[in-house]
Amino acid sequence: MKALIYQGPGKRAWEDKPKPTLKDATDAIVKITRTTICGTDLHILKGDVPTVVEGRTLGHEGIGVIEEVGPAVSAFKKGDQVLISCITSCLKCDACKKGMYSHCQNGGWILGNLIDGTQAEYVRIPFAGTSLYAIPHGADQDALVMLSDILPTGFECGVLNGAVKPGDTVAIVGAGPIGLATLLTGQLYSPSELIMIDVDDNRLARAKEFGATQTINSKDGEAVARVMALTAGKGVDVAIEAVGVPATFELCQDIVTAGGHIANIGVHGKGVMLKLDKLWSQNVTITTRLVDTVTTPMLLKTLLAGKLQAKLLITHEFKLAELMKAYDTFGDAAKQKALKMIIRA
Ligand SMILES: NC(=O)c1ccc[n+]([C@@H]2O[C@H](COP(=O)([O-])OP(=O)(O)OC[C@H]3O[C@@H](n4cnc5c(N)ncnc54)[C@H](O)[C@@H]3O)[C@@H](O)[C@H]2O)c1
Ligand SMILES: [Zn+2]
Numbered sequence: 011m012k013a014l015i016y017q018g019p020g021k022r023a024w025e026d027k028p029k030p031t032l033k034d035a036t037d038a039i040v041k042i043t044r045t046t047i048c049g050t051d052l053h054i055l056k057g058d059v060p061t062v063v064e065g066r067t068l069g070h071e072g073i074g075v076i077e078e079v080g081p082a083v084s085a086f087k088k089g090d091q092v093l094i095s096c097i098t099s100c101l102k103c104d105a106c107k108k109g110m111y112s113h114c115q116n117g118g119w120i121l122g123n124l125i126d127g128t129q130a131e132y133v134r135i136p137f138a139g140t141s142l143y144a145i146p147h148g149a150d151q152d153a154l155v156m157l158s159d160i161l162p163t164g165f166e167c168g169v170l171n172g173a174v175k176p177g178d179t180v181a182i183v184g185a186g187p188i189g190l191a192t193l194l195t196g197q198l199y200s201p202s203e204l205i206m207i208d209v210d211d212n213r214l215a216r217a218k219e220f221g222a223t224q225t226i227n228s229k230d231g232e233a234v235a236r237v238m239a240l241t242a243g244k245g246v247d248v249a250i251e252a253v254g255v256p257a258t259f260e261l262c263q264d265i266v267t268a269g270g271h272i273a274n275i276g277v278h279g280k281g282v283m284l285k286l287d288k289l290w291s292q293n294v295t296i297t298t299r300l301v302d303t304v305t306t307p308m309l310l311k312t313l314l315a316g317k318l319q320a321k322l323l324i325t326h327e328f329k330l331a332e333l334m335k336a337y338d339t340f341g342d343a344a345k346q347k348a349l350k351m352i353i354r355a
């Protein structure tokens with residue numbers, strides 16, 4: 011079969027590789043019908059993720075059809091249509107029992123990282139019974155791919171950890187796919203203001219289409235003053251960081267109101283200054299999280315009921331055999347006005 015293979019920093023190829031086979035009784039082999047590319051895949055390609063070795067098939071998002079199941083998998087059979095979660099969960103270890111699948115001692119984020127991923131014709135899914143989700147035949151597969159990673163990430167790390175409530179003022183810093191997924195799922199809780207902050211005017215314009223009530227281009231360094239002007243000098247109830255650089259986490263600290271929440275989503279490569287001299291008395295809650303995908307069943311029902319416009323996130327379409335081209339486009343996201351690529355087998 012063909013797969014998108016990491017060949018060391020800066021190098022990738024669409025090449026032949028043996029079709030995966032069942033290794034453990036709890037495995038399933040899934041034939042990929044849809045996949046996509048994540049910003050994390052670009053980080054891997056830069057060599058930023060040392061756990062990914064040369065020869066690894068990339069990808070941790072996708073939809074497919076069950077090809078074969080191990081003897082311990084009772085939830086699925088050949089021909090079933092499934093959503094693949096970016097997080098593998100055994101549901102038996104201490105972390106899984108706490109609902110913290112991201113730290114599953116036998117899984118977690120392994121797809122396209124420690125084991126071969128979904129940007130291929132077939133993928134082996136460990137703990138298939140608890141890491142795959144049944145999807146009805148006839149459901150919109152393109153929209154459902156957004157449930158593998160970005161919708162649960164925005165919802166769990168941003169909206170739930172930020173404790174967004176009806177009437178809240180919310181600022182989301184970063185209007186990439188993750189920030190926009192946070193914007194979509196945040197509206198399930200009816201906040202009064204959703205202020206989107208980015209440095210890219212095109213993405214801010216898209217954010218308006220996704221339901222942002224205000225947008226701020228922070229390039230001029232005036233974002234704090236503008237958020238204060240929009241909130242009668244108080245700041246926001248919830249500040250969500252969806253970029254992953256020190257400047258944006260500091261911005262969140264500057265715009266959160268007393269009693270508010272700062273919910274970090276961004277993956278940080280450097281330490282960030284914590285302004286405790288200002289925040290110690292402000293009753294704020296700061297949270298961090300790696301997506302657990304525990305809300306996937308709920309988001310799946312919400313999406314199938316037409317209450318999450320996940321398709322808005324798709325800007326480009328490719329065939330599986332065009333994955334190399336899809337990477338070129340996604341790697342030049344600002345110029346190509348790219349959010350999510352949909353890649354169909
Ligand atoms: N916590 C988790 O489990 C988890 C899961 C997936 C992704 N992430 C992380 O979420 C973050 C966002 O992911 P994405 O795919 O949307 O990334 P992205 O790179 O597509 O989007 C980031 C956005 O931030 C904007 N930006 C950059 N610098 C800025 C600045 N100084 N001020 C304001 N805006 C700025 C960019 O213009 C871009 O629109 C990344 O750090 C990613 O690694 C975290
Ligand atoms: Zn991802």
Ligand SMILES: [Zn+2]
Pocket residue numbers: 099100101102103104105106107113114115116117
């Ligand atoms: Zn586990």
